[in-house]
Amino acid sequence: MTGRSGSTLLVALAATASLLVSAPAVVEVGTPPPAPVAAPAPPSPSPLSFEELANRTESVVVNIDARRGWSGVAGTGIVLTPDGVTLTNHHVVSGATEITAVSPATGLIYDVAVTGYDPTRDIAVLQLGAAHDLPVATLADTPPEVGSLVTAFGNADGGGVVVAAPGTVVAHDRNVVVRDSTDGSRHRLTGMLQTDAAIRPGDSGGPLVDAFGVVVGVNTAGSVYRDQTETIGIDTSDEPPEAYAVPIGEALDVLEQVRSGVGSDTVHVGPTPHLGVSVTTARSDGGDRGAEVLWVSYGSPAYRAGLETGFVIVVFDGAPVSSTNDLEEALRRHRPGDRVRVEWIDEAGVTGSTDLTLESGPVR
Numbered sequence: 626m627t628g629r630s631g632s633t634l635l636v637a638l639a640a641t642a643s644l645l646v647s648a649p650a651v652v653e654v655g656t657p658p659p660a661p662v663a664a665p666a667p668p669s670p671s672p673l674s675f676e677e678l679a680n681r682t683e684s685v686v687v688n689i690d691a692r693r694g695w696s697g698v699a700g701t702g703i704v705l706t707p708d709g710v711t712l713t714n715h716h717v718v719s720g721a722t723e724i725t726a727v728s729p730a731t732g733l734i735y736d737v738a739v740t741g742y743d744p745t746r747d748i749a750v751l752q753l754g755a756a757h758d759l760p761v762a763t764l765a766d767t768p769p770e771v772g773s774l775v776t777a778f779g780n781a782d783g784g785g786v787v788v789a790a791p792g793t794v795v796a797h798d799r800n801v802v803v804r805d806s807t808d809g810s811r812h813r814l815t816g817m818l819q820t821d822a823a824i825r826p827g828d829s830g831g832p833l834v835d836a837f838g839v840v841v842g843v844n845t846a847g848s849v850y851r852d853q854t855e856t857i858g859i860d861t862s863d864e865p866p867e868a869y870a871v872p873i874g875e876a877l878d879v880l881e882q883v884r885s886g887v888g889s890d891t892v893h894v895g896p897t898p899h900l901g902v903s904v905t906t907a908r909s910d911g912g913d914r915g916a917e918v919l920w921v922s923y924g925s926p927a928y929r930a931g932l933e934t935g936f937v938i939v940v941f942d943g944a945p946v947s948s949t950n951d952l953e954e955a956l957r958r959h960r961p962g963d964r965v966r967v968e969w970i971d972e973a974g975v976t977g978s979t980d981l982t983l984e985s986g987p988v989r
Contacts, residue, residue, distance in 0.1 A: 672836035675789070678776060681838040683787045684730045685762040686831060687753065688780040689713055689737070691721035693987075699783030701831030702726055702751060703840060705764075705880070709735065709756025712876050713830030714845055715742045715749045716812075718988050726753055729780075729787050730760075739988050741883030741894040747814055747845050748871060748879040749830075749988065762832060764873050765841045768818065769794045774836045775820055777844050777868065779828030792822030792866070794841075801869055803846045817869040818842045824868040833870040842870030893957040899986025900956060900967075901925020906948040907937045915939040915970070916952040930981040932969065940968035940978075953989065961985035 673681065689700040700717030704710075711726070718724055724737035735753035742749035753759075769775060773794050781788035796819040804811050820833065824847020833842035847868030879892060888894040902925070907917035915937035921928050932938075938946050941955040942965035959965065961983055968978040 670837060672774075673838050678834065678836075678838050679778075679787070679789055682776075682778045682789075682832060682834055684760040686778060686787060687711060687726040687728050687735070688785055688787075689717055689751075689830065690725050690727070691718050692723040693720050694722065697721075699780050699827045700829045701779040701787075701827070701844070703762050703830070703832045703843065704753075704759050705761055707757060707759050707761060709751075709753030709759060710880075711737075711751040711753055712843060712880065713749050713751060714843065714871075715744045715747045715988070717830045718742070718749050718751070719744070720987050720989075722987050724751075726751070727785070728759075729785070739897075741879070741888075741892060742988060743879045743882070743892045744812070744989070745814075745891045746871060746875055746879055747812070748843065748876045750880055750883045763837075763839045764877070765835065765839045768797060768872055768874070769835055769841045771796060775822060775833050775841060777820070777822040777824045777828055777831065777833050777847070777870070779824070779831030779844055781825045781827050783827040788825075788828075790822040790824055790828070792820045792868070795819040795821055795867075797872075799869065801846065803869075814845065814869070814871075816872065816875060817845070818872050820868050820870065821866050822847065822868050823866040824870075840873050842872050843876050844868070844870050888958055890954045890957070893989075896961050896985045897988050898956055898959045898961050898963065898983035899925065900981075900983060901927040901986075902932060902938075904938065904949050904952060906950075913947040916946050916949050918969075926981045926984055927967075930967065930979045931977075932967070932979075933971070935972040936969040936977075937971075938967060938969045940966070942966055956983075956989070959983055 685704045687702045689702050691698045700713055702711040702713040718739055726735045726737050735756055738752045740750050740752050771794050775794055777790040778787055799817045799819045800815045802811055802813050824844050828844045831844045832840040833844055835841050882892045883894050901922040903919045904916040905919055906913050907915045918934055918936045920934055921932055944955045946952050963983050966980050970976050
């Protein structure tokens, strides 16, 4: 999915250096002082016209092309700083080996580096190469009220044109299970902002803005139907669209974590380490017992270290591994070049271990 963000012009009012000198006021004895006159209240800002909203938002978004070999994913990004710090969805850039961004307002093309991400909140932080003097989005300080007007902007259907999808805020703090259209994997997202805007593929990562062009969320999942408790597909019914956005405050929390340079169990900072295995959680009657190797990438660190299909990884760099999530969390705490010890149990029940050096790989 894609999105757009509103630009903001910051104007500082500075007092001039002139010195104002006046004679003291003369008040007659017994005369009451004049009553203070209340200053008129400043006028409330008026909502933007549709054209103003579209023009402002288009200037602060980029269309993203994330290539995975012969295939690719289209998405949108929200520009936050003049030098090109940008937000998008994690699922837009996950697995990509080459990422570029295009400004629909200027036509300029940028190489993109992923500086950090949190897959549990579906947010990634990007850096646009050689960017400078870019217009930036205006970000909301508080969540929008239920029922307020919003518009989702993005590179709808990957067409390279910023498209608007108007709607309203339906609910706050919604938890949903979403399916990634690229690989079919399912993920649980919490604390989402629900709208009835008709968000489409390609809008992912784009801005959800209020009537004044202020970004209130990052478009993440949209135009879906319900199957019990799961949000799993494109809407083909006559029901109103059901769409979700990450509240902008949640996205900014990820940004600040990335800027701190210190990762966590959910937030990875810097280049992504590559082990070179595909795994699934190994289960037995006693519960989860490790990350079972489904295949090993040729020439990868795991391949050179002797890991094979059927091995169950049980320890990674001293951290116990009982599931795929444990292994992913352990990997997120490392960077390319780190030397780690991997312990496993093979199909015969024999324990083995080895040291290997992680390499750089695509976002996971």
